[in-house]
Amino acid sequence: MRGLSLRFRIAGGVLAGLVVLFTVFGFLAVRTIDLSVDVALDERLRLAQISAGAVDELLEHTALQLERAALFVAAGTPDEERRHVADAYDLLGEFDRIVRLGADGSVLWIVPSQPDDADWPAGQNAAVRAALRGVGTSVVAPARGDPADDLIAIIVTSLERQDRPAGFLAGELRASHADVDLLMLPASEGSVRAEIVDATGYVVAQPHDGDPDRPDAHVGILGPIISRGEPGTTIHEIENGPDHVIAYYPFRSHPGGVVVEQTEDAAFVIPQQMQRTLLVYGVVALAISSVAAWLHAHTVVRPIRRLTSDAARMAYGDLDSPITVARNDEIGELGRHFDEMRVKLKASLEESARWAAELEHRVDERTREVEEKNRELNVLNRIRRQLLAKTISAQEEERKRLARELHDDSAQTLTAVLMTLKTAEDALPAGPHDARKAMDRSRSQLELALREIRKAIVDLRPSALDDLGLAAAARTYATEHLRPYGIKVAFSVSGDEQRATGAAATAVFRIVQEAVSNAARHSGARKVRISLDFGPSAVVTEVKDDGAGFDPAGFHQPQESGRGLGLLGMRERAELFGGDVEIESGAGTGTTVRVRIPYA
Ligand SMILES: Nc1ncnc2c1ncn2[C@@H]1O[C@H](COP(=O)(O)OP(=O)(O)OP(=O)(O)O)[C@@H](O)[C@H]1O
Numbered sequence: 001m002r003g004l005s006l007r008f009r010i011a012g013g014v015l016a017g018l019v020v021l022f023t024v025f026g027f028l029a030v031r032t033i034d035l036s037v038d039v040a041l042d043e044r045l046r047l048a049q050i051s052a053g054a055v056d057e058l059l060e061h062t063a064l065q066l067e068r069a070a071l072f073v074a075a076g077t078p079d080e081e082r083r084h085v086a087d088a089y090d091l092l093g094e095f096d097r098i099v100r101l102g103a104d105g106s107v108l109w110i111v112p113s114q115p116d117d118a119d120w121p122a123g124q125n126a127a128v129r130a131a132l133r134g135v136g137t138s139v140v141a142p143a144r145g146d147p148a149d150d151l152i153a154i155i156v157t158s159l160e161r162q163d164r165p166a167g168f169l170a171g172e173l174r175a176s177h178a179d180v181d182l183l184m185l186p187a188s189e190g191s192v193r194a195e196i197v198d199a200t201g202y203v204v205a206q207p208h209d210g211d212p213d214r215p216d217a218h219v220g221i222l223g224p225i226i227s228r229g230e231p232g233t234t235i236h237e238i239e240n241g242p243d244h245v246i247a248y249y250p251f252r253s254h255p256g257g258v259v260v261e262q263t264e265d266a267a268f269v270i271p272q273q274m275q276r277t278l279l280v281y282g283v284v285a286l287a288i289s290s291v292a293a294w295l296h297a298h299t300v301v302r303p304i305r306r307l308t309s310d311a312a313r314m315a316y317g318d319l320d321s322p323i324t325v326a327r328n329d330e331i332g333e334l335g336r337h338f339d340e341m342r343v344k345l346k347a348s349l350e351e352s353a354r355w356a357a358e359l360e361h362r363v364d365e366r367t368r369e370v371e372e373k374n375r376e377l378n379v380l381n382r383i384r385r386q387l388l389a390k391t392i393s394a395q396e397e398e399r400k401r402l403a404r405e406l407h408d409d410s411a412q413t414l415t416a417v418l419m420t421l422k423t424a425e426d427a428l429p430a431g432p433h434d435a436r437k438a439m440d441r442s443r444s445q446l447e448l449a450l451r452e453i454r455k456a457i458v459d460l461r462p463s464a465l466d467d468l469g470l471a472a473a474a475r476t477y478a479t480e481h482l483r484p485y486g487i488k489v490a491f492s493v494s495g496d497e498q499r500a501t502g503a504a505a506t507a508v509f510r511i512v513q514e515a516v517s518n519a520a521r522h523s524g525a526r527k528v529r530i531s532l533d534f535g536p537s538a539v540v541t542e543v544k545d546d547g548a549g550f551d552p553a554g555f556h557q558p559q560e561s562g563r564g565l566g567l568l569g570m571r572e573r574a575e576l577f578g579g580d581v582e583i584e585s586g587a588g589t590g591t592t593v594r595v596r597i598p599y600a
């Protein structure tokens with residue numbers, strides 16, 4: 001399978017790097033956004049703290065004022081009490097109402113006075129009742145009532161008298177009445193609003209705008225934070241609108257605290273803006289980088305492609321067109337090296353072609369020379385064969401003539417002399433002993449000479465060859481020549497002997513003669529088997545001994561001593577008649593000479 005193209009690899013690599021880079025930056029951006037969110041939450045908490053602090057300070061200050069007023073009131077007579085309280089009310093200005101309570105908690109009167117003074121609602125408040133049991137000053141959270149009432153706290157202080165319990169003064173503090181703006185964040189500016197909540201998260205006071213929160217709006221979400229008694233922030237999920245960020249800070253002076261609330265959109269406007277900007281810029285930057293990576297890959301790959309096609313052209317044998325890459329970088333260098341390679345390759349190919357042509361020329365010349373020599377050799381061979389044939393037939397003729405002459409003349413003459421000698425010997429009187437003896441010796445010598453001459457005649461040309469045929473001549477020759485060496489002869493003939501006549505028969509005889517002579521002289525055999533098989537087209541002769549054997553491979557040419565011509569002569573003779581000689585021999589396995597000679 002073909003791998004990804006270089007262009008994809010480069011672009012992919014660059015893109016992968018970019019994606020990693022963007023991921024890291026994205027992570028950092030998310031961290032920054034998270035931090036911005038934390039900062040935004042902290043800021044809301046700080047606002048709540050400032051508001052809560054202001055309320056705390058106001059309460060402490062007001063409690064102190066009421067304590068002082070109580071001292072002053074207690075110092076006077078009971079008749080003067082109401083006037084003193086009314087003066088204090090006017091002087092202090094912070095209280096919405098000041099209630100004079102009896103020692104048992106009953107309402108005696110209220111400044112400013114109201115028609116239903118006796119039914120002061122806070123009198124039923126359990127916290128107020130608890131405060132009435134103590135001594136000193138307490139800040140009491142208002143009972144859960146109407147948030148529009150704005151009642152922030154009730155300050156209860158006892159009227160100390162030495163002789164008897166004198167009751168209490170209770171000052172109501174309302175957000176709307178206080179000189180100080182307790183909820184400093186008006187609802188109209190942005191989406192931030194502040195509320196005062198009691199110890200259960202119930203709204204006690206809130207800005208007077210067109211869209212007040214339900215009193216129990218935050219009870220559920222603020223519960224866990226308030227129960228910890230520590231400041232905290234949370235998100236208020238609104239069903240049909242944007243979620244709200246809520247920051248709560250508790251009062252020091254009494255249970256409850258200030259809640260600062262803002263829509264999430266407004267609170268996190270910077271992080272969200274950052275998020276959107278990052279996303280848009282990130283996507284645009286990634287798109288631009290991708291295109292840039294792709295173009296970059298293209299500019300790198302284009303010259304490489306060109307180089308590749310040039311190299312392919314070179315591979316297909318076009319070494320004439322130059323390779324040009326007009327660049328000064330590594331690819332340009334590669335192109336230049338390629339071109340150098342092309343030039344060198346071309347030169348070396350031309351050189352090789354020259355050499356090949358030269359070589360071919362020389363080979364042609366040599367071939368012609370060899371052919372010429374071969375022709376000469378063939379002619380020489382033919383002449384040699386003709387000469388050999390002539391020599392052999394001349395030799396045979398000469399042997400025949402010599403044998404005939406020896407037989408007809410010398411042997412006849414010697415026979416006649418021998419007979420004459422015998423006659424003379426017989427005719428000699430018995431007296432001259434020496435003469436008889438000498439004659440006797442001469443006769444023996446003559447008989448010896450005659451035997452030798454007869455043997456020579458047979459060797460030269462056994463008359464049996466002409467008279468009795470090849471088989472008989474071969475058998476006689478073998479028997480006579482092997483017997484003196486104590487070698488037994490087994491002779492067999494098969495086929496029609498009449499088929500082999502003339503020169504072919506003579507050749508077979510001469511070969512048998514040589515084989516028998518070798519067996520006698522070299523083999524040391526005890527037995528020699530000779531077989532003649534007169535087949536339909538050729539006579540196959542086998543001379544097999546059980547002697548020492550030899551290595552025939554060493555006798556394909558004559559020895560320096562002049563020996564070794566016998567085996568060669570056999571082959572020459574056989575080949576002259578279109579036949580062949582096989583010699584099987586080896587140390588200890590005996591020797592088999594097999595000759596096949598066609599009839600004509
Ligand atoms: N039947 C055999 N058994 C063992 N050795 C043989 C036999 N025939 C040939 N050889 C070995 O092969 C050699 C070559 O034989 P070859 O007939 O060519 O030469 P030669 O007999 O030595 O001499 P000549 O030329 O007189 O025949 C011999 O010298 C002999 O060592």
Ligand SMILES: [Mg+2]
Nearest residue numbers: 514518566567
């Ligand atoms: Mg020999």
